Amino acid sequence: MQTRWLSSAALVAAAMSAASAHAADPTDANRAVMRAFVDTAYGDKQVRKAYEAYAVPDLVQHNPNIADGRDAAIAEVEGLLNNPAAHFDVKHVVVDGDMATVHFRGSLGNGMGAAVFEQFRLKDGKIVEHWDAFQVIDPKATARNTHPFF
Template identity: 80%
Template sequence: MRYQNKLAAALAAAALCAPQAHAADATDANRALMRAFVDTAYVQKQVRKAYEAYVAPDLVQHNPNIADGREAAIAEIEGLLKHPAARFDVKHVVVDGDMATVHFRGSLGNGMSAAVVELFRLRDGRIVEHWDAFQVIDPNAQARNPHPYF
């Protein structure tokens, strides 16, 4: 009888651990995907290549100024990067399960920049949903702390 109880306890423990292992595997896979996406789109500025490789065609967009779909996102970002001095300085990429966050300084090459946080949801190896928030950086503002924005 004790053997059966120990076996049942071991099986129950294994069942409880399995989803966590799966979640860790998903986080690792999604972290690799996001690092590749960020490098291709933000660092190399190969927006179309990044979006075609890592973003679902039917991307759900929560930015009210951009239509749903991968092509609308490509057009928007390629438009932002038209100026040769435009760039994204990525500070953090955080991935947990099917959610990813990218925190960066975006500069459009016209003297304007912003602290940006983008949130992505991933499914089946693709980015399927996107949110973002911007904080315009005013170079003339007096910060109340020594570490504004980043």
């Protein structure tokens, strides 16, 4: 069995290549953007401030019930949060490269709620695209397991 040894120069080159690849990965920076966006929009309920700071004006919207553009997204989310009983409990924020997913429990205070996944695409530190999907949480329904939704 032959053992291969790398020269010091090869090790340094490999380390520099790995560091360069890591530096080009936007995950850490986008994670900070998404955490700030989520905290501001859902935690502080400052929707306009969050979208104006972290989303582009021409935001592409994939929810067929919301028009394209940052202002349409602001109007939609502000409309939900204007209900004093509205509550959004963020469970997870997952970021990989330029894609981010926010998983939360939402309720408008009427006894019903939803498990929501929002998917965002970021470019240059700004949200440029949005998708969402949800499952209605019916408090009268019986789950077939002990861990539905979360």
